[in-house]
Amino acid sequence: MQDDNPPIDLQQNLIDLATYRHADRVAGDKPDPIVIHVAYAYDTYIYRAGQIVAADATEYKETQFSHPNDMVNKFGRAYEANTKLWLHKRLADVIIDSAIDMRDRHQQFTVVMDGLRTFNSGRLMEQNRPDLVEARLLAPAGTSAHNRALAVDSKLFMPIDPSAVLPSTVPLSMLKEADELGHLDDLNMKTSNRFYPIASHEDAYKNRLHRLQAWQRASVKNKLPVANLIAEFWDDRVPGGPADMWRVLTCRAMCIGVDGNPATNMVLQALKTNLGTLSAQYEEGITSRDTFAQNAYIITTIAWDQLFTQENKLQLKYTLGEGAETCPALEDFIFHEWLATIHDRDLKEASFPAQSAKPTLQSANTVSYNVAPGGRTLH
DSSP: OGGGSOOOOHHHHEEETTTTTHHHHTGGGOOOSEEEOOGGGOSSEEEETTEEEEOOHHHHHHHHHHOGGGBSOSSOOOBOTTOOOEEEHHHHHHHHHHHHHHHHHHOOEEEEEEOOOOHHHHHHHHHHOHHHHHTTSSOOTTSSGGGGTOEEEEEEEEESSTTSOOOSSOOGGGEEEOOSSSOTTOSBHHHHSTTSOOOTTSHHHHHHHHHHHHHHHHHHHHTOOOOOOSSOTTEEEOOSSGGGHHHHHHHHHHHTTOOOOTTTOHHHHHHHHHHHHHHHHHHTTSSOHHHHHHHHHHHHHHHHHHHOOHHHHHHHHHHHOTTTTSOOOGGGOOOGGGSOOOOHHHHHHTTOOOOBOOOOOOOTTOOOOOOBOOOOOOO
16 A cells, blocks of 8 residues: 555655756766756646747647647646756666766757656646546556656757857757657657667667667666556656566666567566566465565566576676666665655745646647557556
8 A cells, every 4th residue: 555655755866956966967077968848837838849838828729729749838837936856866866877978979969858757747737638538648646656756757858059168058949849749748659659660770770779779778887677658658657666666677688789678579578477477466465576576586587587598698788788688676676666756745844845736727728638548657
């Protein structure tokens, strides 16, 4: 039961991404690779020609009805306008190292749009867009890694003018989206899936691959196993529980061109099934939490050696760094489902400001969005 889950130590583990490790990010007089735009704190921004821009009320309303996928915030304002981008410190280390990697290797910047989403903010989003909850673009409040500050949504951007000298803090006005075949919260859940087939010569394929590799390099460096969400290429997070361990193997496999899809890879299919069986036994009270985790880890390490040949392991080490060739250690995992959901009251008790805005229900004549099916998501 969630009530039995321990709370996150907010004073120790919740950080403001705007300032955290800032010296590392701008070392060598380089521009900060992280740009923050808290998407759900605003209801005026749209995508125009690949840029995030503020629209007047008329253009915003026209976009909402005629081109809803070009709204940056598709859920209605759920956060206070001045809210900060809060993240669990362990995950913040990973996205910072990933963003530095993408800047230095590919001259791309990471626009971070969401991190912590309190239970209260999640309820506002549910109320604003029940159609998107039904379409599974939004997880019910209390069930998402965002509710524990252990998921982050981001998009790759690139300079509009590659020859321009960028300031230390790069404004959105100097950047445009890199092609990843979709926006944040893209309504086409089919193409948003990381398994969606994209030709290898396409920029979207390269950008998604580079992004995944950067995340997994940072995951290895920081010894935090990351299970980048399969259904949404913009969402990166820790596993929900031991039953999600297969997702880490999937992401590592995709980084080196090994089939990571359990629908077509029999090793991963068997692992996913066996982990599901262990999870069911845990849920039924047959095994303890520790036994569940240990048994899940044993079969995951067996699957690791079945999935990756010696040559594959050398590829992992070469592509992702020292240590990537071995299965992550059990003690390095953080399972977000085993931590308590963060509420506004928890923030206030820890001397942080509350996050959620007052309810802003959409009017009755608001159109429902058409969302292409793409499988279960946990956004």
